Amino acid sequence: MTEIVEPSxxxxxxxxxxxxxxxxxxFVFADRVLVETLxxxxxxxxxxxxxxxxxxxxxxxxxxxxxxxxxxxxxxxxASLDGAAPYVVTGAAAASSSSGLPEGVAGLLExxxxxxxxxxxxxxxxxxxxxxLTLGELVATDExxxxxxxxxxxxxxxxEKLAELSRAAWSQGVLVHVxxxxxxxxxxxxxxxxxxxxxxxxRTLIVLGDGAEASVVEELVTSGGVISGAQAMLCATTExxxxxxxxxxxxxxxxxxxxxxxxxxRRADIGEAADLRWALAQLGARLVRSRVDNVLAGDRSxxxxxxxxxxxxxxxxxxxxxxxxxxxDTTGQLMSKGVLMDRARTYMKGLIQIEKTAIGTxxxxxxxxxxxSKAARAVAIPSLEIDQPDCRRxxxxxxxxxxxxxxxxxxxxxxxxxxxxxxxxxxxxxxxxVARVPLEEAQDxxxxxLEAKWDAGLAGTGAATAA
Amino acid sequence: MTSTRDLVxxxxxxxxxxxxxxxxAQTKRGLxxxxxxxxxxxxxxxxxxxxxxxxxxxxFLKRKMPTxxxxxxxxxxxxxxYYRKPSEREEKSWDDVPExxxxxxxxxGIPEAERKFLAxxxxxxxxxxxxxxxxxxxxxxxxxxxxxxxxxxxYPEIFRTYFGTxxxxxxxxxxALNAAVWSGGSFVYVPKGVEVPLPLQAYFRxxxxxxxxxxxxxxxxxxxxxxxxxxxxxxxxxxTDSLHAAVxxxxxxxxxxxxxxxxxxxxxxxxxxxxxxxxAYANSTVEWVDAxxxxxxxxxxxxxxxxxxxxxxxxxxxxxxxxxxxxxxGAKAVHLAPNTTSRIVSKSVxxxxxxxxxxxxxxxxxxATGVTASVRCDALMLDDQSRSDxxxxxxxxxxxxxxxxxxxxxxxxxxxxxYLMSRGLTENEATNLIVQGFLEVFTKELPMEYAIExxxxxxxxxxxxxx
Numbered sequence: 001m002t003e004i005v006e007p008s009x010x011x012x013x014x015x016x017x018x019x020x021x022x023x024x025x026x027f028v029f030a031d032r033v034l035v036e037t038l039x040x041x042x043x044x045x046x047x048x049x050x051x052x053x054x055x056x057x058x059x060x061x062x063x064x065x066x067x068x069x070x071x072x073x074x075x076x077x078x079a080s081l082d083g084a085a086p087y088v089v090t091g092a093a094a095a096s097s098s099s100g101l102p103e104g105v106a107g108l109l110e111x112x113x114x115x116x117x118x119x120x121x122x123x124x125x126x127x128x129x130x131x132x133l134t135l136g137e138l139v140a141t142d143e144x145x146x147x148x149x150x151x152x153x154x155x156x157x158x159x160e161k162l163a164e165l166s167r168a169a170w171s172q173g174v175l176v177h178v179x180x181x182x183x184x185x186x187x188x189x190x191x192x193x194x195x196x197x198x199x200x201x202x203r204t205l206i207v208l209g210d211g212a213e214a215s216v217v218e219e220l221v222t223s224g225g226v227i228s229g230a231q232a233m234l235c236a237t238t239e240x241x242x243x244x245x246x247x248x249x250x251x252x253x254x255x256x257x258x259x260x261x262x263x264x265x266r267r268a269d270i271g272e273a274a275d276l277r278w279a280l281a282q283l284g285a286r287l288v289r290s291r292v293d294n295v296l297a298g299d300r301s302x303x304x305x306x307x308x309x310x311x312x313x314x315x316x317x318x319x320x321x322x323x324x325x326x327x328x329d330t331t332g333q334l335m336s337k338g339v340l341m342d343r344a345r346t347y348m349k350g351l352i353q354i355e356k357t358a359i360g361t362x363x364x365x366x367x368x369x370x371x372x373s374k375a376a377r378a379v380a381i382p383s384l385e386i387d388q389p390d391c392r393r394x395x396x397x398x399x400x401x402x403x404x405x406x407x408x409x410x411x412x413x414x415x416x417x418x419x420x421x422x423x424x425x426x427x428x429x430x431x432x433x434v435a436r437v438p439l440e441e442a443q444d445x446x447x448x449x450l451e452a453k454w455d456a457g458l459a460g461t462g463a464a465t466a467a
Numbered sequence: 468m469t470s471t472r473d474l475v476x477x478x479x480x481x482x483x484x485x486x487x488x489x490x491x492a493q494t495k496r497g498l499x500x501x502x503x504x505x506x507x508x509x510x511x512x513x514x515x516x517x518x519x520x521x522x523x524x525x526x527f528l529k530r531k532m533p534t535x536x537x538x539x540x541x542x543x544x545x546x547x548x549y550y551r552k553p554s555e556r557e558e559k560s561w562d563d564v565p566e567x568x569x570x571x572x573x574x575x576g577i578p579e580a581e582r583k584f585l586a587x588x589x590x591x592x593x594x595x596x597x598x599x600x601x602x603x604x605x606x607x608x609x610x611x612x613x614x615x616x617x618x619x620x621x622y623p624e625i626f627r628t629y630f631g632t633x634x635x636x637x638x639x640x641x642x643a644l645n646a647a648v649w650s651g652g653s654f655v656y657v658p659k660g661v662e663v664p665l666p667l668q669a670y671f672r673x674x675x676x677x678x679x680x681x682x683x684x685x686x687x688x689x690x691x692x693x694x695x696x697x698x699x700x701x702x703x704x705x706x707t708d709s710l711h712a713a714v715x716x717x718x719x720x721x722x723x724x725x726x727x728x729x730x731x732x733x734x735x736x737x738x739x740x741x742x743x744x745x746x747a748y749a750n751s752t753v754e755w756v757d758a759x760x761x762x763x764x765x766x767x768x769x770x771x772x773x774x775x776x777x778x779x780x781x782x783x784x785x786x787x788x789x790x791x792x793x794x795x796x797g798a799k800a801v802h803l804a805p806n807t808t809s810r811i812v813s814k815s816v817x818x819x820x821x822x823x824x825x826x827x828x829x830x831x832x833x834x835a836t837g838v839t840a841s842v843r844c845d846a847l848m849l850d851d852q853s854r855s856d857x858x859x860x861x862x863x864x865x866x867x868x869x870x871x872x873x874x875x876x877x878x879x880x881x882x883x884x885x886y887l888m889s890r891g892l893t894e895n896e897a898t899n900l901i902v903q904g905f906l907e908v909f910t911k912e913l914p915m916e917y918a919i920e921x922x923x924x925x926x927x928x929x930x931x932x933x934x
Contacts, residue, residue, distance in 0.1 A: 068535040069858055356851065371866040374833065384857040389848030389878035398872035400863040
């Protein structure tokens with residue numbers, strides 16, 4: 001049964017927005033009072049208070065952008081979150097039955113603002129020891145495991161201010177735990193519905209034991225609480241640990257509303273011969289600041305990360321990806337693609353680090369942009385830091401260009417109308433991510449969303465036809 | 468092996484020397500407002516230049532040290548002599564040059580080079596141009612090639628029109644320092660439609676412990692004119708650190724063509740922090756051909772601002788970083804006008820714990836339609852003590868830009884070395900040949916004599932490491 005707890009939000013009085021610079025955080029609520037309130041109201045153990053306070057100290061000390069490489073690109077001015085008070089007490093649940101589970105899915109955890117609306121897991125997965133539950137439930141029912149996973153914030157990038165905010169002030173969280181040797185055939189879906197003028201601060205932990213296999217689809221969508229013109233924040237981590245020979249396909253589709261501000265920090269520690277495949281799609285929100293850290297710690301570990309952005313109107317997508325090769329014979333394949341309409345801005349920032357120990361690395365980073373509007377801006381910074389030359393490959397490439405005229409000509413010569421031809425080329429450019437989403441239904445939804453966004457852009461400013 | 472190394476050392480010693488010159492005028496160590504005034508007074512400058520220097524000095528004080536790039540913390544700005552004048556007046560004829568200074572130049576081979584085919588020589592010995600000559604035929608066609616100080620007096624109008632317009636005093640901390648204390652450097656003016664048939668050449672040298680060298684070069688190439696300017700440098704080896712903070716400004720007016728070639732071989736205690744920038748007007752072509760083998764730390768990113776329609780920019784940058792060296796080099800192309808083209812090629816070699824960094828910027832401003840740009844960076848690492856980094860910044864604000872960027876990092880392949888050794892080469896020779904081949908994109912752009920000299924330099928660097 002899904003246990004639903006009624007929310008008891010602690011509403012902060014409206015704060016007058018102070019004047020802020022590009023790199024100033026667009027809120028002031030993150031302080032000791034908030035952390036202590038969270039722990040007291042949620043009746044959390046002392047070690048968790050300690051951990052939250054340690055994170056708060058780091059949060060306060062760290063700059064918004066820790067990398068010297070990217071400092072000039074920080075721009076948070078589109079966000080103003082003084083009216084978006086954070087949740088404190090939220091729903092806690094563990095998926096303990098398969099009721100409410102859609103077809104083709106092994107598990108579903110749906111968080112709607114501060115409540116858990118669905119928590120379901122297939123009988124088969126449950127029998128195999130798979131766990132799908134909120135972090136609140138985990139702390140209440142399995143403190144030992146909770147402490148092991150949460151204390152110290154080992155899967156949080158130490159130099160990331162906003163990740164430390166999630167660690168200090170999370171009010172909702174998810175754990176997907178697949179024990180060693182267990183193979184979950186169908187994907188597990190974690191859905192966050194957000195958009196009420198509040199701040200959702202959360203964490204998602206995905207832990208796969210040795211030899212485990214799973215796929216997770218994260219969907220970030222709008223809730224019924226959206227008030228047009230009122231900004232909302234989602235500040236969330238994804239913390240992944242893959243044991244030896246584990247395999248995880250992880251998709252994330254971000255389709256939140258136009259007043260949503262999204263801060264995402266994801267980190268994966270990839271064990272020996274383990275394999276991680278990211279498929280990330282950014283469509284929604286007014287401002288997204290996302291960071292992915294892949295740590296290829298185990299020998300022969302591999303990561304594939306494919307990310308697309310489809311930006312329009314005034315959207316700003318600021319995406320950073322760090323890939324650290326530590327073990328021997330590791331492989332990294334990273335590709336970002338952006339399509340920009342209207343006045344959209346997309347920053348694709350990537351850094352491959354090959355450490356001295358990482359003999360035999362194969363690493364590739366590609367960043368590709370398609371600018372469809374004169375007012376759009378695409379920034380690509382594909383960087384390399386290499387301490388070990390004994391590698392199979394260390395390369396990056398990048399390109400930014402308009403729609404390829406020869407492709408257009410070819411399609412038109414086959415009798416396809418120019419507008420359709422453009423659409424096909426753009427959707428084809430983004431298809432590599434769509435095809436990697438490990439759930440057919442989610443694939444179809446993503447295709448539809450991309451197409452709808454294209455059609456809206458075409459109907460709106462006509463910027464797309466200017467290409 | 469030992470004998471080879473001794474031979475190498477002997478050759479290097481030719482370029483590493485220190486003559487005891489009696490300095491006729493020099494400022495006290497350290498930089499104050501008085502120093503700046505004193506320099507201007509020594510030089511008997513017009514008041515506007517004094518005011519310019521003072522303004523720059525004020526900005527220098529306010530500006531923070533850069534925190535990115537290389538390690539600058541060891542520079543002690545108070546220990547540096549900012550101005551030192553080795554002889555009282557500019558020499559017109561070789562015979563009039565003081566014997567001591569002449570002997571230094573003999574070692575560098577300047578007169579020989581001049582006698583052979585070079586069009587003009589302006590050699591900088593510490594902070595003042597002491598020698599310069601321009602072939603008669605060049606004077607006849609109106610080409611001006613002289614010390615920058617002299618040009619301030621003799622060509623005040625051209626000077627004041629262009630000085631400080633390409634690199635403003637406020638551009639960066641070291642450009643501000645140069646603007647405050649600049650001394651020496653070359654001034655070139657090529658009148659409308661004149662093609663200078665042979666390269667203009669200037670040798671720059673630092674002598675004297677803790678002597679800063681702050682030369683200032685201004686090259687103005689009038690409409691339809693064409694010139695190739697070459698600078699190369701060697702410096703004595705000292706235990707304490709020397710600072711070289713030059714500014715080079717190039718103005719390429721409509722339809723002109725400028726090539727600026729640098730072979731930088733400062734001794735390994737020199738901080739080489741140089742701002743080089745060109746403005747390229749309509750249909751002009753600017754080429755930076757830039758090699759860095761010397762210095763302890765070089766931070767240099769030759770830039771081209773494409774201001775006129777149809778302008779073309781090309782940068783070929785090579786760097787060799789050996790023991791204790793950090794070559795933080797690269798290029799910038801800023802497209803401000805339609806139908807402009809840029810091509811950046813960077814090759815770096817790191818060995819013996821050296822660090823080679825490519826740092827580049829490619830920017831396409833709104834309004835710069837029809838831009839074509841390409842960036843290619845290749846790095847070769849000769850051992851696993853060394854490090855190679857690539858940080859390209861690509862910022863595209865137009866929808867019909869065609870931009871490509873590629874980077875690779877690799878090592879000398881065992882197969883290649885084996886193949887060459889099977890043909891009778893020693894391992895050293897084989898590696899050397901591979902490195903020379905890797906750098907050929909640069910060498911083939913040099914006049915033959917320079918190409919030979921540069922290849923010899925690379926060979927010395929290589930043998931020094933392996934012997």
